[in-house]
Structure formats: C-alpha cells, structure tokens
Amino acid sequence: MVIIKQGAEAKLSLGEFCGKKCLIKERFVKHYRHPDLDTHLTKERMRAESKTAARCEAAGVNAPRILHMDLNERKIYMEYFEKSITAKAYINDIVAQLNEPAEQKQRINKLAGEIGTCIGKMHANNLIHGDLTTSNILLDPLATDDGTFRDYKLIMIDFGLSSFNQSSEVKGVDLYVLERALLSTHSDITYLFNTILDAYKEANTANVIEIINKFEEVRARGRKRTMVG
Template identity: 50%
Template sequence: MAGNGSKTGTVTTEGLLQQGAEGKLYVADYNGTRCLVKERFMKKYRHPDLDKQLTRQRIKAEQRAFERCKAANVITPKLLGVDLSERKIYMEYLDRATVAKRYIDEAALEGTKNNPKICQLAEEIGRSVGNLHSHNIIHGDLTTSNMLLDPVSDASESGLPYRLVMIDFGLTFHSFNVEDMGVDLYVLERALLSAHSQVPELFELVLQSYKEHNTHKLTEIISKFDEVRARGRKRTMIG
C-alpha cells in the first residue's frame, strides 16, 4: 500500500465491521499486520469516469485530513496507505478502543451531575475540536460515534487512561471560514443533545474546554455559532 495508489503487498480480509451507503469498513491482514480498511463503493448511477474522479478526490481529501490532524496534534488512527485504483484507505486498527458514545452512556449510569468521567471526556473533546479549528480543519461530522477512547498502559498527557482518537474524515475539509467552524460546533451540539439527552450539560462542558484551547478567531467563531444555532431553532419552530 502506498500513498500514490500502487499496491505493494497482499491483503487478506478478516471480517466486515460496518457497511453504509458510501462504503464499508472491514478488518484485514496486510503482510502480517492487522489493519482497518475503508472501501468506497462505485456509484452505479454515475458515469464511470465521473465516479472514478470523485472517488479519487474524496480519498485524497481524507488522506490530507489525516496529515493535517497530525500537524494539529489531534490523534487519529495511523494512516498506513491508500489504493486509489481499489478505492481503499488502509489505517491502524484500534481493536481495544471504545466508542465515546458507549463510554458516556455507561458513565451516565453512575450519575451525570459533576461526573468526573464525563467532565474529563468533555475536556478532551473540547481540546481536540479546538485544535482542529485552530488549524482551520472542519471535521464535518462531529459525533461521539466518530470518537474513540483508546486505552493506554500509562496515563496519557492528560492524565487519563485513554487517548481520544478522532475518526471518519469523509466530510472533512480545510477552511478559513469562521461560519464553517460555527456549523461544525452546531452539528456537535445537535449530536450530543440527540445521543446523550441524559447529560444535557455535556455540550456546554465541551464548549467551555473548546474556548480554552482555541484562541484562533474565537470571538468570531462563537458569534457565528450563535447565528447558526438561532437559524436552526427558527427552522425547527417553523417546521
């Protein structure tokens, strides 16, 4: 596997993990190393040449997202390579990681008010999103289903027994537009309210941490976020 799309080894598929409208995720063995493979489907309704072009662009965009996240000190699975001809992205398989959504749901059973597990994770989420935006990276699909908690043997830099790992960069792009960052925050707020209604203060905890870790155009971003939120509420009221 190489970044230029050439194939340099053999890949043996282990099993399908997830399949959606855009593609599928499965575990594979590549030259003795277990990895996660993301394979994009061919869209039959598109002209083959257009479909090939769009798929290549999106895979390359994801590849750039991994590189930019590394520069922004945002943890992601290691990118092992891409195969443009096969429409595949190969990345590190974190088989011991827990989805952040499940972790929050389980922690909430112990109580939500001032729960240290929830407060600590909110701090980590705010820090990661703040680092993304301070480097002009728009994730595009910020949900706790797109965040993994990867256990570590020794405490991480944050003092926690896990690393927060951001995943799924299919909608990620680079932008200097503060409204794009405001929309990213609004998507996160709606996702948290929907998935974690039992912890209604979760987004405010995340936002507090975000403000501490992103000083890049912060006033303008928060102003745009408030505008986007107001428009979203108005649409909800009107129907």
C-alpha cells in the same frame, strides 16, 4: 477481510497490511452518478481524508495513521485500535454503571474537556471534521489501564467529510453538527456540549469569538427552520 461496519458511503473491514492487522475502509460505487464523476469525487474525498489525518497529527490531535491508499480499489488502509471503544459507548457505560451522579459528571466532564480541546486544535489549524459525533471519537486504553477506561488516548476518526477551510462560518457549522448529534444521542446529559464548548474556546484562540458568533447564527437559523417546518 472481515466486515465490522457498513454505512451508506463505505464499509469497514479488518484486514492486514504488510503482515500487520489494520482497518480497511472501502468506498462504495454510487451508481446514480456518472461513472467519471463518481470516480473523481471518490478520489478527492479519499485524498482529503488522508490529508486531514496527517494534518491532525501535525496539529497535536490523535488520528489513525494512514498505512496505504489504493485509489483504484477505493480503499484506505489505516491503523486499527483493537481495544478502543467509541466516546458514545463510554458515556453510555458511565451512565449505566455508575449510580453516583457526582462521579458520573466528573468523568463525563473530563472526556468533554478533552473533546473540546481536540476540536479546538483542529479548528485553530483550519481542519474541519464535517461529521462530529461521539461515534466518531475513539478512546484507546493506555497500557496501564485497568479496564475501566480511566486512562485513555482520545482519537478522532472518520474524516470522510473533512476539509481544510479557514471560514469561521464553516467552523461554526461543525460545532452545530456536534450540538445536534449530542442532543440526539445524549439528550439527558444537558451539560455535555457546554463543557465541550468551554474547552474549545481555550484551545482555539484563532478568531474564536467570531466562530462562536457564527455558531450562534447557524443555531438560530436551524431553530427557525425547525419551527417553520
């Protein structure tokens, strides 16, 4: 296996499953937790991650197919998109390579609309991502793509903090996490989150007004904490 990324919770490696190249996510042992508790929490999160990926597919949202799950080894074997890039990298490339602001905005707004639609579909089916960032969204170029990523398939990834929840407030928190991530990562693109939110409202017709109200409440609490310290 070849390690391609390592974080606080897990490492990602390239490997094989049944002779096919795949991505392997291995969760670390948390030595500060009681071994039995750590094993239990890890297995629960792995099951949740696998279920969310399957439920996304049923909801019409692209996600990596889970090929195999080894609870004892703490490993999930999943579909690997070899030519994909993150939405973060895509946006940064557009800003760096395109000098025409109108073309920049057009292509970024197209992506933002697709992101909002995907999140809206997830929330309409009570699927909470838990860590919405442009680093956790892949763009997989279509076979006819010319290398510019004008035509791509948008794929939601990294469901390690995901859950199944009907709560409007939890969905509002999901949106707030995304807004904070965008302010941190793409602070110069001021219209990005609003474009995502507009598409989200169209895609998620289930209690969308209540969800947006809860999002506004969560945002207000966050701003108050920032001011007070």
